Each structure stands twice: as structure tokens, then as C-alpha cells.
Amino acid sequence: MNFDVPKITVLMPAYNAGKYIGEAIESVLQQTFTDFELLIVNDGSTDDTADVIRSFTDPRIVMIHQDNKGVAQALNNGLKYARAPYIARFDADDVCHIERLQLQYDFMISNPDYSIIGSAADYMDMEGTYLFTSTPPALNNEHIQQLEHSVCPFIHSTVFYKKEVILKAGGYNEHAYTYEDHFLWVNILKDQKACNFSQPLIKLRLNPESITIDEKWRPRRFLEIKYSTLKSRNITSHEGNLLAEIGEKQYSPKIKQGSYYALCAKKLLINNYHPQKARLHMARAICVSPLRLDNYLLYTISYLPEKLIAWLHKISSGGHYND
Template sequence: MKQVPEITVLMPAYNAAKYIAAAVESVLNQSFGNFELLVINDGSSDDTEWIVKNFADERIKIINQPHQGIAAALNIGLLNAAAPLIARFDADDICYPDRLQIQYDFFKANPEYVLTGSDVDYADHNSEYLYHYSNIGHTHKEINDRIGTFCPFIHSSVMYKKDIALTIGGYDAKAHTFEDYRLWIKFITKGKVCNTKKPLIMVRLNPESVTVDEKLRGKRFGILKKEMLFADNISKEQEEELLEILHSQNFMRFKNYSYNILIAKKYLWNNYQPAKARSSVRRAINFMPFQTTGYGLFILSCLPQKFVHRFYKKYKLLTGA
């Protein structure tokens, strides 16, 4: 008789052929074995489906659907998940070997919790280590106090109770790029949440990812996001305005520019290596030479480390970054 899984690892995938094999391997190599890996292939036009199907492991399930976006893919996954616990994971990240065991043991020992995440390590598209990220809060109180100012969880690090996610309506497909943040705001009303300080995954930054430095999306994006995060219902007008902003930036030149700006910032703010920061800035400027951010970062990369860190502290105070 087939064992019922304790955990569903939920992985949406869209044109993820470049990285998905490593992501799947990191799940299959977990010290905790009683899981299913549910891959929602969201209309990929590359070899994503073929790569996943070439893994000979009965714990892998794949659902193919026309491209509908990450929120729709995740909601399909929630409806088809066989386990009571959902471990979110992205197709370009890497799970550390004990990730599932640590989070499973936590839920068994703390039934009052509905969601747990972790700190993470970041790497670039070549898997080169960038920096360690510590979340804005780790205890329930810290997260509850700060959830209004910044997203308190790294999406692909979280494990949560499926029944709670379904009860609160799953991911809001209108909250494009921050559907996870909106879900956490609802989750925290249903029970306790936390983050572990131990990093459980490696998040890979790459130009193809939806991860973009939101400061580059413009002031209106930030205002609109804040309005939509805490709205009872997102209006059609709000969604249309948000989509207009996102569509205007949905081209590879902007994505490559944004990626290299983000990498440069990490090599200045989080893992001081000015030469690497300058290399990323040069690439960013090549993609979008008329944007001023790259030139400012280039100047900073030539200044002493103490000055750069003082600048960053003031920058955080002004922007809340």
C-alpha cells in the first residue's frame, strides 16, 4: 500500500530548464523521505517537463497547465496536494539536506503554529555565494510587529498548513509579484508564525527570475503595492494599473539591468567586494545606459568601505529597505 505523504513540496515552474534539475535533486536528497514533489508546469515552452519526467522517482508528480502565472499555479497545487503540510520551493533554488526534517519536527512539536520559514543564503545565477539573509523577524511577535513594513518570509523557504491556506482563499492572483506577502498577512491572523535563524535553502538570483529590485519599479509601484496588500479586495482598476507597470518592464534588457543592479548592491551592502560590484554595475550600464542608478553605485564602489556602510544605513532609514 502506497504511503500517504506527510509533506507536499510545491514547486511551480515556468521555463525553468536551466536550473530545475538541481532544484529537484536537492529535494530528492532530503533526509526526510515521506514527501511528494508536486511540480506545476505553468505552460513552459522549454525542456522543463522533459527534465522533470526523466527523474525516476515515484514521489514526483507533475501537472501541466497553460501559462497562467505563479498564483494560479500555486492554487492548483494546493488543490491537488496530498499532504497536510506544504513546503514551498522554487524551481531555481536549492534545498539544504535537512530542510524538510527540521520544519516537519517543528510543526510536530509546536501544533499552535501555522507557518514557519527560515533565513536563507543567496547565490547568483552561477551558484556563486552572495550573502546570508536574516529575516526582519524570527519570533511570532517580531513578525507580527513588522509585517506592515516589509515581507517577513522568503517564499521558497516556508512550510505551512494546507488547510489554513485553503480556508483563507489561497494566493490572490490579482496581487502580481507579491501574492505571497498578501497571503502571509492573512496567515498571521490564523495562528502563530516564525522563522528559524538557520538557513534552510539557497535562493538563486538570476535574470529570468521574477525577483526584481522593487526600487527600480518606480514610486507608484510602491504606493500601489501598499494599498493592495492590506485591501479587503483588490479592485479591477488596481490590478490593471499594476499590470501596466509590470508589462512596461517585462523585457529582458530591463531584467538583466535589474539583476545586475541587485547583484552590485549585494556586493556593496551585504558582502563587501567592490571589484565584483563594479563588474555588475558595468554590465547593468551596458543594458540601460541612460539609467542613473548604475552610475551612483559605480561611484560608491570606488569609495572606502566605512563610507559605503554609512551611506547604506542612511539609505535604509530613508527607504525602509
Template structure:
């Protein structure tokens, strides 16, 4: 192996992430495993993202600038330029556990027949406050291989994978707007062993500026296209164009803000029972959309005892 070739490429797409990206970069540079490159693909940011990146003086940071084309195209660009055999995915508003790379590289080195390794994650709000812990829907290879196609097997920014396997599978499909990772896992899962660690290795930041919003805030047509594509394992360019049309109409700042607070409210009801915080966030939702009947329903549910609420949630789920 070339002396200058890194063992791991930390692949970080970035779009208008100036508010959070410094903290994300710092968490990578402080890793206990040091033989990596941090490949940041700037996807046409119009804020100070590039200035923040350039403020760091570390030769392991590699910056690629491209015109805005969406996260899938940014990731495919990153795969093209990545020098390492292993890719650690990471988002520009998240925070890495200091031993993330050490732990994931150690697992893959001890288990060379595994192709993808994910982990649990702690979710935080846009201010960095803890909201809840998320465990993936499966951990062992057997659980993940037989997972229902509607469930995404990995938290995208936790995954650590063999670059060649992802490239051989065609990389990320830009037509699968908002679920490009889910569709990729759907097509690659049967080709090798996979695993999710129960340990949380990153903090995922929920914020209204994120491209992905709770799909319940999207029209039914979006969900129909998404799950049809996941069932078939492919999506057409025409379907992709339709998703982009929906996104142009749907991803307005006020809708994304409402979806953000709605998501926080639900997590403070179901995952980390704090009804007062749930109601505070529901009030924010109703400031955006006073006709959102779901928020009124959740507001009423927030007064139920935790045990009864959890039982109701499991019944509905």
C-alpha cells in the same frame, strides 16, 4: 492516516525552468526526510522543463500541467492537488538544504500551534556562486506579528505551512502580481503563531529570467498599488489588471537583465562587501542603460571604505 498519503507536499511551480530545475529536483530527492511528494505545477512552459522533469524516475514526483497563468494561479492549483497536510514551498531554480524538511517538520511537530515556519537563506547568482546571507526581518512570533506591513515577513521559497490554514485564507491572490505571498502573509499573520529559523535552509538563485525584479526598477505607479493593497489587505481586479499592464511594458529581457546586475551590485556593496565585484556588475547595468544615474552613484560609493559605506547605508535605510 492512509499509508500512501505523504506527510509533506513540496510545492514547486515551474515556468521555463529547464536550465535550473534538475538541480532543484535533486536537492529535494536527497532530503533526509523521505515521506513527501514533490508536486510540480508546470505553468505552461515552452522550453524543455517537462522533459527534464520526466527524466527523473521517482514515484514521489507528481507533475501537473496547466496553461500559463502566473505563479499565484499555479500555486493555487498545487494547493488543490496537494495530498499532504503540510506544504513546503520551493522554487524551480533554488536548492534545498539536505535536512530542510526534517528540520521544519520537526519544529512544526513540536510546536503544533504554529501555522507558518520560514528560515534564513543564502542567495547565489545564476551560476550558483554565493552572494550573501539573508536573515528575515523578524524571527520570533512577537517580532513578526508587529512587523511593519511594508516588510515581507518570509522568504517565500523557505516557508513550511499548514495547507488548510492557507486555503482558509483564500490562497494566493493572482491580482497581487509579484507580491502574492506578501499579501497572503499580511492577511493570515494574526490567525496563528509564526516563526523564522535563523538557519539557512535553502539557496535562492538570483537570475534575470526570474519574474520578480527589484521594484526600484518598476514605475512609481506599481509601488503605489502594491503598498496600498498591503496596507488594506486586499487588491481589486482593476488594480491587478493595471499591474499586469505595467508588467507587460516593464518585464522586457533587457530591463530584467539590468535589474539582476543592479541587485548583485548592491548586495556586493551592502551585504557582502566586495567592491570590485560590485563595480563589475554595475558595468553590466550600464551596458543595458547608460543613463541609469543610480548605477553611477553606486559606482562612486564603491570606492568608500567598508565601515563608512555601511554607516551610510544604515543612515539611508
């Protein structure tokens, strides 16, 4: 093993992730594939994130610091310091399946014409309880290339890609507030081969502190800008400032918490039919945001038969704005 030039850089941005990052780091260190560096970009955390990272003594862990500039800049900063030719994206509150790196590395070596590979993911709540399994919207390259611009082809924490391809494309666009990954894919996939594994390779944690809230809670103006920029594959600094302004207004514990409970309820109802558990989460969402009528609607729908709920979801998902 050569620690000077690792085969893989696991790139992990971290902001106030002290509650979960220890488990995330452990899941990387326990990988069956061992020739990697774990590059953690501490994005101006104000909690004990840095202390938790420093509590590990494994020489493969590298921590760099930056002022709180957001995930896109943290990723771009990490790409500059990454030593390996392959990047495995990973978030500080998620958990890697033990063979994740080995499977993705072996595929990339055996299929050098591919530049990006992702996978399905098991979603869990903030306590680590399983919620549902999410399969990407397309698995093979042909189907990925046929996706509408509005559909994100990858679950970001699962992706494994060639660093040079991302750097050549200019990295993550820092104006694409909360969808910097989706914006990157629409700009590079036309020239690159990609695929997704059907099996889950990570456990992805939903939690109220997450930067991304359920899209159903975004105002229409935010979604209009998002999908128009994805369609044009271009975003201006003015549009980025508008997105950030809208997003920062929503960045409150109340909205985050309400969105979290509503999203857990929706997934428990639609993806993993547990109506009683879903109603418990909806009741919490209603307590947080009693004026949101869609919370009451979802609570009522939870009493319908599973097949009818699935049919209603299929119809409602046919519009422009996707989950």
C-alpha cells in the same frame, strides 16, 4: 512510508526553468526526510522544463500542467492537488539544504500551535556562486507580529505551512502581481503563529529570467498600489490589472538583465562587501541601461569605506519602500 498520503507536499511552480530545475529536483530527492511528494506545476513552459522533470523516475514526483497563468495561479492549482497536510514551498531554480524538510517538519510537529515557519537563505548568482546570506526581518512570533505591513516577514521559497490555513484564507490572491505571498501573510498572520529559523535552509538563485525584479526598478505607481493594498489588506481586480500592465511593460530581457546585475552588485557591496566584484556587475548594468543614473551612483559609492556604505544604506532604508 505511505506514498498515497505523504506527510509533506513540496510545492514547486515552474516556468521555463529547464536550465536549473534538475538541480532543484535533485536537492529535494536527497532530503534526509523522505516521506514527501514533490508536486511540480508546469506553468505553460515552452522550453525543456517538462522533459527534464520526466527524466526523473522517482515515484514521489508528480507533475501537473496548466496554461501560462503566473505563479499565484500555479500555487493555487498546486494546493488543490496537494495530498499532504503540510506544504513546503520551493522554487524551480533554488537548492534545498539536505535537512530542510526534517527540521521544519520536526518543529511543526513539536509546536502544533504554529502555522507558518520560514528560514534564512543563502543567495547565489545564476552560475551558483555565493553572494550573501539573507536573514528574515524577524525570527520569533512576537517580532513578526510587530512588523510593518510594508515588510515581508518571510523568504517565500523557505516557508513551510499548514495547508488548511492557507486554503481557509482563500489561497494566493492572483491580483497581487509579484507579491502574492506578502499579501497572503498580511491577511493571515494576525490570527496565526509564525517564526523563522535563523539558519539558511535553502540556496536561492538570482537570475535574469526570474519573474521578480529588484523593487528599485519598479515605477512609483506600481509601488504606490502595492503598499496601499498591503496596508488595506484588500486589492481590487482593477488594481491587479494595473499592476500586471505595469509589470508586463517591464518584462523585457533588457530590464531583467539590467536589474539582475544591479541587484547582484548591491548585494555584493552591502551584504557581502566585495567592492571589486560589485563594480564588475555595475559595469554590466550600465552597459545594459546606460541612462539609469542610480547605476552610476552605486558604482561611485563602491569606492567608499565599508562602514560608510553601511551607514548610507541604513539611512536610505528608512523610507517607506523597502528592498
